[in-house]
Amino acid sequence: MWACIRFSHWPLQALGAADEIQPCAVVEGQSPRRRIAFANAAAQATGVRAGHTLAAAQALCPRLKLRLRDEAAERHRLETLAAWAYRFSADVSLAPPDALLLEVGRSLSLFGGWPALERRLRSELGELGCAHRMAAAPNATAAHVLASRHDGLAIAAAAPLLHALGALPLAAGGLDEAVVAALCGMGFRTLRELFRLPRAELARRVGPTALDHLDRLRGQAAERLPRYRPPDRYERRLELNHGVESSTALLFPLRRLLAEFALFLAARDGGVQRFAVVLGHERAATTRIEIGLLTPARDAASLFDLARARLERIELPAAVHAMTLRADELPPLCPLHRDLFDRTRAEALDWPALVERLRARLGEDSVHGLACVAEHRPERAWRFVAADAGEATSRLAPKQEQRAASAAVAPRPLWLLPRPVPLRPAPAAILAGPERIESGWWDGGDRRRDYYLVRTRAGQRAWAFVDVAASEGWMLHGWFA
Secondary structure: OEEEEEEOOHHHHHOOOOOOOOOEEEEEOOOOOOEEEEEOHHHHHOOOOOOOEHHHHHHHOOOOEEEEOOHHHHHHHHHHHHHHHOOOOOOEEEEOOOEEEEEOHHHHHHHOOHHHHHHHHHHHHHHOOOOEEEEEEOOHHHHHHHHOOOOOOEOOOHHHHHHHHHOOEHHHOOOOHHHHHHHHHOOOOEHHHHHOOOHHHHHHHHHHHHHHHHHHHOOOOOOOOOOOOOOOOEEEEEEEEEEEOOOHHHHHHHHHHHHHHHHHHHHHOEOEEEEEEEEEOHHHOEEEEEEEEEEEEOOHHHHHHHHHHHHHOOOOOOOEEEEEEEEOOOOEOOOOOOOOOOOOOOOOOOHHHHHHHHHHHHOHHHOOEEEEOOOOOHHHOEEEEOOOOOHHHHOOOHHHHHHHHHHOOOOOOOEEEEEEEEOOOOOOEEEEEEEEEEEOOOOOOOEEEEEEEEEOOOOOEEEEEEEOOOOOOOEEEEEOO
């Protein structure tokens, strides 16, 4: 069983102007021979129709807003929606310029039957802002033809399919205009009249190409459809209607780009760990914004929050006329498995998500992680590393892990002071120790100290030492929680 989704007002949808309230039309062709390719409802109410010359359309509607047709944008938008449809079927085919074909027979049991699947498809298309018509039939060609005339029609058997197809006028049968004109000249009006002809007579009247189409329409010939496969990289360019000089005004097109990107990632069942937003200015100048994540993700809201934080931190050098989203590496996505009885607050952020937001807000160089170093001297036993949740353990060699494990036996303070300071007055009690730390003779930083866990006269737990070479004098080096 095949489903066909045909998108209404497609030239305007691809340009992001489907919701235009004012009279608007898409023009195609080279000047001065440009003609109207599509007009919205407001423009049609003034008499503007597809095929009108530009001068005639402007004479009928002086306030008509014109948009130049962008077939590349239409193709890309159709591929983006194919990525969305790939979530519902492994067999998705593009039917340019304005339709998608999905083999849904093997998906019906998963989604609870065709009515439930149809409701879900329409609901998500509504959220995407895509006006559409939909029909289902035993073959793709019939579904494509029926979707243009009978929105919501679903036929599963051959006999009802032939009856529904037979009632269609010739112009709705998917035949070439020249063939339709010739058949109308012979007196034919509906497809049923063609189906009644003997095959040899029908072939003589319509030719082999149209005959093959009619055979596929009735399910009497095999269909060869190119299958859609999501590519291994992503790039989407969005042209803006006018120059934008405020980063706040760029958030709406950015959200749209990332929503499409999230659909693409969901279709590939993957994520993204690094992508770039390229802002285009006049004279081919660009501003590139790199966004990196600690772990692969594909949630549109999370990606938008990170990109918005980066965008708000930059100063635009000039007005922006285009925005491009690029991702060259699309790694697999491993979802985070949570405990069934997770008691953490629902609004709490995961550690990687928190780090990513901090980096986006404060900058790459403002957020760091800590890692152990194979060094006994406390002030040299750590270092800054990239802000990765697993960095502190992943960068330790096996010998370093053993040393860190052995050092963990002795108490270590939560707060290590930048440099030791005298501890006055002397501690009230010694709770643990001494622990001799003697190291650094080879680099000029020789340290020979006896460390103790002590309790001060104020009741605080501290980490203090006495220098082996000194006869007296406590030095404070850290505090315990």
